[in-house]
Amino acid sequence: MAKKPDEIAKALGVSITTVRLVLGGKAEKYRISKATQARIREYVEEHGVKFDLTARSLKLKRTNTFGLIIPRLANPFFAKLSEELEHRCRETGYQLIISCSNSDEETEKELANGLxxxxxxxxxxxxxTSGSQQHLGKTITKPMVFLDRDYGNTDAPIITSSNFEGAKDLTTAIxxxxxxxxVYFLIGGSNQPTITERARGYLDVMPENAGEDWTLQSARNRTQDGEQMMQTLWNKLGTAPQNxxxxxxxxxxxxxxxLREKLGHIPAQLRLATFDDDKMLSFLPNEIWSIKQQEPEWAEAALQAMTQTMSSEQPHSKTIATRLIHRPKDQ
Incomplete structure (x- = not known):
């Protein structure tokens, strides 16, 4: 069983200060004998050492923890981003506490205050929301990095994707x-700047009437919103779309x-295009284009911006390039 520094000191007949100096790498500076250093290290190697993290945090005025607030883990992009960011935080000695706001402004504020x-x-x-980002930017004194959504109302660094260019690539391909x-476009979360940029990229490629005739919109970006928009499109067309x-x-x-409920299957001739990517798309028989967001690069950029903010350096916002993936139709 791991021992606390005071237990190590008692077992070896030395002072707790000596133990802490050796474990803290300051033995040479304070002229602690080689023999004493060796005894302490051998004991720790055999038994392990356990620190009082609460006391240590109070002394250093830091906890080696970060908070992450996302809309929901059910969204594959946010799930992957959370995993990548947690991994990189752990590599640098930090623990990441993940919370979900369910896209509710008041919940987001409560979670931020709790963290x-x-x-x-x-x-x-x-x-x-824009209001929530502005509120947190003004009231939270902790170092902060915003992710994915740039409402244009904060001086804090923001990490996002090249949504406009990605949308152009995706739209051009299909x-x-x-x-x-x-090519019908189901737009969920239409008030979010990320989605606004995707819609702008689509309209930049498509004919002028596409915005009115070929798009459907929802204020939220959930599975049930996709269901509702598809039901509306089905009622309009009387059948499944081709694209x-x-x-x-x-x-x-x-x-x-x-579509599966209506037809009993997903029509193989249906061409699909989507933002974000998942290996499950390979199980569909359709021709599919997807835009992959580079989650590892996101996590690296976010942690770098946080580190810069904490060290009082000028933090840098960053836009991460997306990648177009094409899955041909099964023959």
Whole structure:
């Protein structure tokens, strides 16, 4: 069983200060004998050492923890980003506390205040609204990095994706395959700046009437929103579309659920395009284009911005390039 520094000192007949200096790498500075250093290290190697983290945190005024607030873990992108960020925080000696706001502004504020009360050293936040981002930017004194959504109302660093360029790439790819056929776009979370940029990229490629005739919108970005928009599109067309684009994987999942319920299967001739990527897309028989967000690069950039903020350096916002993935139709 691991021993506390005072237990090590008692067992070896030395002072607790001596033990702490040896364990803290300051033995040479304070001229602790080689023999005493060796005894302490041999004891620790055999038994291990256990520190009082609460006392240590109070003394150093830091807890080696960060908080992360995301809308929901059910969204594959946020789940992957959380995993990558947690891994990198752990590598640098920090523990990441992950909380979900369910895209509710008041819940987000409560979570942020709760994490501050736990004395986290910094906060990563995917803001649910412009008002929430502005509020947190003004009231939270801890180092903070915003992720994914840039509402343009904070001086804190923001890490996001090249959503406009990614949307252009995605739209161009499916539109080329569709020819003169319409490409319907289900847009969930239409008020979010991330989704606004994706819609802008789509409209930059498509004909002028596409915004009115080929798009459906929802204020939220959930599976049930995809279901509702697909049901509306089905009622309009009376059948499944030939070309379908979704603003996220949850929206695509909802849309495909409706088609499966209506037809008993997913039509193989249906061309699909979606933002975010998952290996499960390979199980579909359709031709599929997807935009992959580079979660490892996101996590690296976010942690770097946090480190810069904590050390009073000028933190840098960053836009991470996306990557287009094409899965041909099964033959």
């Amino acid at each position: 501050v009360q736990r004395n986290v050293d910094g906060l990563f936040v995917v803001s649910s 539109a080329k395959a569709a020819g003169s056929e319409p 379908l684009m979704a603003s996220s994987l949850p929206v695509l999942e909802g849309a495909l659920a409706v």
